[in-house]
Amino acid sequence: MNNQNSNNIIGFSESHSVPIDRDPQTLPFPLNCLVVCQNPTMRQDLSTYLAAVTNLKVDYCTTLDNNLKNHNLVIVLLDNNDQQVKSDIKAIAKHDIDFILVSDNISNDLIRTAVHFKVKEIISQQNLELELIHSLINASNELMQASKIAPLYTVINGKSGSGASFITSCLGEISANISNEEIAIIDADLNYGSLTDTFNFDANYYLTDALNELDKLDNTAIKSMMLKRDNLSLLACKPYTQLNTNPQTLGYLDQLVWKVKLNHDLVLVDLSRGVEKFTIPLLNLSSKILIVVQQNILSLRETKMLIQQLTQHLGIDVEKLHIIVNRYSTKNSNISLDDIKKVLGIDKLYVVSNNYQLANAGIDSGSPLLKVADHKAIQDEISQIIGDLFPIDIPVKTTLLNKIFRRL
């Protein structure tokens, strides 16, 4: 990370302008932090405090050595050895990593060196907890602004079987076909993950494998581990993942998703199972949530309850919600689109037609939509959703249809 903004926030952090979000202990962007601390009691206190901060990974060491790799912030708790700290500061600055000093009693000489090497903040030890969270949020915000982060769109079922997986796969495949952007799909159906079959991928690496080796997943690894066809990547999910995976491991899902966001242009999540404990962080990270419903009373009733959970219980902004009425037909239901808008209290609505051929052929074969001959209507409808909602560049519109058909 560069040090371009560091000059104006040296001092004892009275004037922090960064708003603290819903949860003051959650960083807006993941930080990998290294704490250099000689004193075991202070280290213990700090680690207890920092363990409660979400989106923060901390490594601890007593001497800097070669520990800097993969960290974007270093916190140095000062002892009495100024010479050592000076040499640490130089080593940190050489790697262009931001650093914070913690001390109640810092010499002028050391302050000069720290300022020269653009220290982010010098924090008083007495107020450490209060001041540190602000410093971490500041560092996290700066890092976020300097990074390219893909937005995450979640496709969630209003009621099981409504077509969330089908819609996710179509959105993913068509948006990858019509653009050069790197599109990632995460299969977050932790029970019946099915997208590997949909795309006919031969999976040998799954979401749980990625969670288990999260620390090793640098930018190159995260891309190479995903199943990939041209610019479309899939992070597959094994059936019965939830049952067979340690809950603590599943708790790292948001960290994994951040890595995917940092290495793609758009991330789509298939949340066929609706709201579940382990996948809530994905909903919180979503820029948009596309709720798939069908045109019947039961589906609308369950979807209404889902919307209540999302907005009232999870505090998700209703503006992020969009409805997709799947298997839409003007003939087979007397529930109109206006009825659906009224019942659900959401105006932003799209339709995807019913495709009888798909309903019959797709179930057993797991074929993606585009292999079904009569797919034009659905393809147009999905393209409409992409055009309206997805922040992707579509380079040459005239060749759009050619591109869509290029792999058929």
Ligand SMILES: Nc1ncnc2c1ncn2[C@@H]1O[C@H](COP(=O)(O)OP(=O)(O)OP(=O)(O)O)[C@@H](O)[C@H]1O
């Ligand atoms: N628009 C459509 N027209 C015809 N068939 C469809 C349509 N959308 C989905 N289907 C079919 O409905 C079945 C269920 O779809 P899908 O697996 O996408 O649902 P889901 O909501 O992900 O289900 P689950 O709750 O099991 O995860 C599939 O066989 C799929 O091919």
Ligand SMILES: [Mg+2]
């Ligand atoms: Mg599904």
